[in-house]
Amino acid sequence: MPDFFMQTAIDLALENVRTGRGGPFGAVVVKDGKIISSGTNQVTTSNDPTAHAEVVAIRAACAALGTFQLDGCDLYTSCEPCPMCLGAIYWARPQRVFFGARAADAAAVGFDDQFIYEQIATPQVGRSIPFLPLMRDEALAAFRLWMESPHRVEY
Secondary structure (H helix, E strand, O other): OHHHHHHHHHHHHHHHHHOOOOOOOEEEEEEOOEEEEEEEOOHHHHOOOOOOHHHHHHHHHHHHHOOOOOOOEEEEEEEOOOHHHHHHHHHHOOOEEEEEEOHHHHHHOOOOOHHHHHHHHOOHHHOOOOOOOOOHHHHHHHHHHHHHOOOOOOO
């Protein structure tokens, strides 16, 4: 059955390119042997740099399941996730991730995210986009309020 779900993710990627709706990436979220959601890369059509196939599929699955975590779910993606998608995956906590193409395969056709990994490892003062601390003490008020909130949900 894993091959069926991976083929579905790949077919979504292929159709996305054929129809001109976005980049060559597709993903599905599966729970209990059923596809809960799917997603394709919609970055250029939605003008949303976060609209990667995995993120789109995760958002749809969480909405369908009524939860912010994908307990008991598997994610099938046509390509090894980028750093942003990797972060989203870890926050969503699926039980497994299956991927087709490798990051190096994506880089070979112009989707190279190695620079992001390099920026993550670079101290803030040396990054290509300046990261400047500002008003930390004031910003900490939100964390203090969070710790006192009766509505706090751990995640």
